[in-house]
Amino acid sequence: MRPIQAAYPHARFRRTRRTDALRRLTQEYTLTTGDLIWPLFVRDGENIEEPIHSMPGVVRRSVDRIVAAAEEAASLGIPAVCLFPYTDPSLKTELCEEAWNPCNLANRAIRAIKAAVPELAVMTDVALDPYNANGHDGLVRDGIILNDETVEALVRMALAQAEAGADILGPSDMMDGRIGAMRTALEAAGHKDVAILSYSAKYASAFYGPFRDAVGASGALKGDKKTYQMDPGNSDEALRLIERDLREGADMVMVKPGMPYLDICRRVKDAFGVPTYAYQVSGEYAMIRGAADRGWIKGEAAMMESLLCFKRAGCDGILTYFAPEAARLLNGMR
Numbered sequence: 001m002r003p004i005q006a007a008y009p010h011a012r013f014r015r016t017r018r019t020d021a022l023r024r025l026t027q028e029y030t031l032t033t034g035d036l037i038w039p040l041f042v043r044d045g046e047n048i049e050e051p052i053h054s055m056p057g058v059v060r061r062s063v064d065r066i067v068a069a070a071e072e073a074a075s076l077g078i079p080a081v082c083l084f085p086y087t088d089p090s091l092k093t094e095l096c097e098e099a100w101n102p103c104n105l106a107n108r109a110i111r112a113i114k115a116a117v118p119e120l121a122v123m124t125d126v127a128l129d130p131y132n133a134n135g136h137d138g139l140v141r142d143g144i145i146l147n148d149e150t151v152e153a154l155v156r157m158a159l160a161q162a163e164a165g166a167d168i169l170g171p172s173d174m175m176d177g178r179i180g181a182m183r184t185a186l187e188a189a190g191h192k193d194v195a196i197l198s199y200s201a202k203y204a205s206a207f208y209g210p211f212r213d214a215v216g217a218s219g220a221l222k223g224d225k226k227t228y229q230m231d232p233g234n235s236d237e238a239l240r241l242i243e244r245d246l247r248e249g250a251d252m253v254m255v256k257p258g259m260p261y262l263d264i265c266r267r268v269k270d271a272f273g274v275p276t277y278a279y280q281v282s283g284e285y286a287m288i289r290g291a292a293d294r295g296w297i298k299g300e301a302a303m304m305e306s307l308l309c310f311k312r313a314g315c316d317g318i319l320t321y322f323a324p325e326a327a328r329l330l331n332g333m334r
């Protein structure tokens with residue numbers, strides 16, 4: 001219901017903007033540390049933090065350093081981290097067997113985090129691209145991305161992650177039917193409390209470029225992902241995908257990328273009222289960080305504004321590489 005608003009000069013919108021106290025009292029949406037999910041890149045080795053060229057300030061960490069980052073996340077009040085492995089090229093195959101190896105990098109990192117910081121939620125990525133010789137999220141035969149065979153592989157991968165102790169599985173592959181297949185397998189294996197945050201509305205986007213460098217998939221990728229990821233021109237389709245994934249057993253849903261797709265976030269939240277997340281992806285991070293590093297925009301202000309706008313668009317949380325920096329600001333630290 002819209003309240004009746006007096007006309008000027010009785011109504012002066014600037015009255016409630018006059019001081020910081022009045023602005024805080026009338027602010028509709030707020031960002032808190034509880035809204036943040038921190039994506040982390042895992043690599044082999046020990047005591048390594050390796051810079052990623054296209055994502056200044058973001059590093060690939062060896063498992064021991066991942067544990068340190070997880071401890072930092074918990075101490076900052078960040079509720080969850082999301083793991084992405086940088087897999088050695090020698091372990092990448094056409095059948096992606098490394099994806100469900102119980103001792104692969106991601107699963108070792110899950111176990112190490114849950115042993116050290118059990119209260120922190122660990123989210124995973126369920127897709128074959130880090131393990132795939134051709135860089136795709138699915139199995140490929142004769143240049144075709146195979147849907148049903150990929151779903152079987154993803155189920156194996158999801159079970160291995162649940163076994164390792166993951167709290168939230170994040171299928172980012174965009175195959176059809178994977179949520180239902182995973183949910184059925186999780187129930188049968190006794191993992192009834194493992195949550196699924198489905199990357200339901202994931203677009204074929206140019207904003208993933210730096211991420212593909214970070215996980216070492218850009219060199220391997222043959223062609224593009226347009227036969228499984230969404231067309232940026234589509235909006236109704238996002239609602240149909242979300243509805244389908246909820247029906248199949250997703251607990252939470254994601255829109256990805258974030259900033260160019262806030263209209264989708266709002267539609268999803270309004271239509272379903274379910275826990276809704278956005279991924280402020282690597283290219284979005286790189287844009288803000290790159291411009292800030294050159295002095296073209298104020299980095300901290302742009303970062304905080306971009307994150308608050310996700311809340312305004314209806315998101316319950318945001319996956320963002322800015323998570324620790326934003327949390328430090330929210331906690332009054334610098």
Ligand code: PBG
Binds near residue numbers: 125127207225
């Ligand atoms: C792939 C995956 C991608 C991202 C998360 N999972 C890239 C892609 O679909 O090519 C992108 C995240 C980012 O850009 O920050 N399963």
